[in-house]
Amino acid sequence: RPFARSLLRFLGFLFWGAAAALAFSGIFVILMYKNYRYLFQESFLSLPGWLAVAAALILLPTGLLAVSIAAKGSRYQQGALMYLLLVLLCLEMSSAVLAQLYSIRMASELKSTMGYLVYQYNGTDSQGPDSRAVDAVQRKLQCCGIQNYTDWLKATAASWHLPAEKAWVPESCCKEKYSHCGGDLGHLEQLFQEGCLKKLEDWLHFVMLYIFSCCIVLSVLELLAGVSNGILMRHQPFHDLRIL
Numbered sequence: 001r002p003f004a005r006s007l008l009r010f011l012g013f014l015f016w017g018a019a020a021a022l023a024f025s026g027i028f029v030i031l032m033y034k035n036y037r038y039l040f041q042e043s044f045l046s047l048p049g050w051l052a053v054a055a056a057l058i059l060l061p062t063g064l065l066a067v068s069i070a071a072k073g074s075r076y077q078q079g080a081l082m083y084l085l086l087v088l089l090c091l092e093m094s095s096a097v098l099a100q101l102y103s104i105r106m107a108s109e110l111k112s113t114m115g116y117l118v119y120q121y122n123g124t125d126s127q128g129p130d131s132r133a134v135d136a137v138q139r140k141l142q143c144c145g146i147q148n149y150t151d152w153l154k155a156t157a158a159s160w161h162l163p164a165e166k167a168w169v170p171e172s173c174c175k176e177k178y179s180h181c182g183g184d185l186g187h188l189e190q191l192f193q194e195g196c197l198k199k200l201e202d203w204l205h206f207v208m209l210y211i212f213s214c215c216i217v218l219s220v221l222e223l224l225a226g227v228s229n230g231i232l233m234r235h236q237p238f239h240d241l242r243i244l
Contacts, residue, residue: 001231001232004227004228004229004231004232005228005232007224007225007228008066008067008069008225008228008229008232009066009067011063011066011221011224011225011228012062012063012064012065012066012067012225013063013067014063014221015059015060015062015063015066015221015225016059016060016063018059018214018217018218018221019056019057019059019060019063020056021214022052022053022055022056022059022092022214022215022218023052023053023056023057025049025052025207025210025211025214026048026049026050026051026052026053026055026056026095026211027049027053028049028207028210028211029045029046029048029049029052029099029207029208029211030046030049030050030053032203032204032207033045033046033049034046035140036137036200038117038133038136039110039113039114039117039133039137039200040106040109040110040113045102045106047098048094048095048096048098048099048102048208048211049095049211051091051092051094051095051098052091052092052095052211052214052215054091055088055091055092055095055215055218058084058087058088058091059088059218061084062081062084062085062088062225065077065080065081065084066081066225066229069081069229069232075233078229078232078233081225081229082226082229082230082233085222085225085226085229088218088219088222089219089222089223092215092216092218092219092222093215093219095211095215096211096212096215096216096219099208099209099211099212099215100208100212102208103204103205103208103209103212106204107201107204107205110197110200110201110204111146111197114137114146114196114197114200115146117133117134118134118145118146118151118152121134121170131170134170134172135170135171135172136172137196137200138170138172138173138192138196139172141196141199141200141203142175142192142194143173143192143194143195143196143199144169144173144191144192144193144194144195144196145169145173145195145196146195146196146197147195147197147198148193148194148195149169149173149185149188149191149192149193149195151195152168152169152170152173152185153185168182168185169185169191173191173192174190174191174192175190175191175192178190
C-alpha cells in the first residue's frame, strides 16, 4: 500500500505535465489540418487532435484526484478516478488508432491531390482556388513542384500563355531574399528546388507519430495508476457503493 500511494502521487503530478504534452500534440494535428485542409480529402483528419485535446483536459482533474487519493482518499474519489482513467484510455487509444490509420491513408492521397493541383495551376490567374492552394503550400514549406521544380516543366506553354521557348515556375517557388525573382528557371539559385510532396509526407508522419507516441505512453501510465488505485481500493472496499 505505501508503494501504491507513492506511485499514485507521482503519477498524479506526472499527469499534469503530460496533459500539456498531449494538448500540444492535439493542437499540432488540428493546425496541420487547418493549414493544409485543401490537400486532404478526408474531413475528419483533425479528429485525433480533438480527441487528444479532450483527453488532456480530463487529465487535469484526474491528476488532482490521484494526488488527493494518495494523501487521504475516500471511496468516492477512488471510484471517480477509475471512471476517469477508463474514459481517458478510450479517448487516447481511439486517437492513437486514428492517427496511425490517417498517417497511412493520407500519405497515398497527397500525391494524387498535389498532382491535380499542380496540373490545374493557371499561370495567368493565380487567384483561383487551386492556384492559391499550390502557392500557399510552396511558400509555407519552401518547396517547388511535386517531386522537385522540374514538375513545372510539364505545364504547357499554351495553358500559361507564355512563349514556348521560356520555362517558368510560379513565383511562390522563389526564395524570399530574391525580391525580383519572377520564377525564371534560368536562375535556379533563386528558386526552391526541393519538391513539396516529401516535405508534406514527412510533416504528416511526424505529427501523427507524435500524437500516437503521447497516447501510447499515457495509456501505460494510466494503467499503472489504475492498478495502484485498485490496490488501495482492495483495502477499502465499497460496502455501500457496490455499483462502482
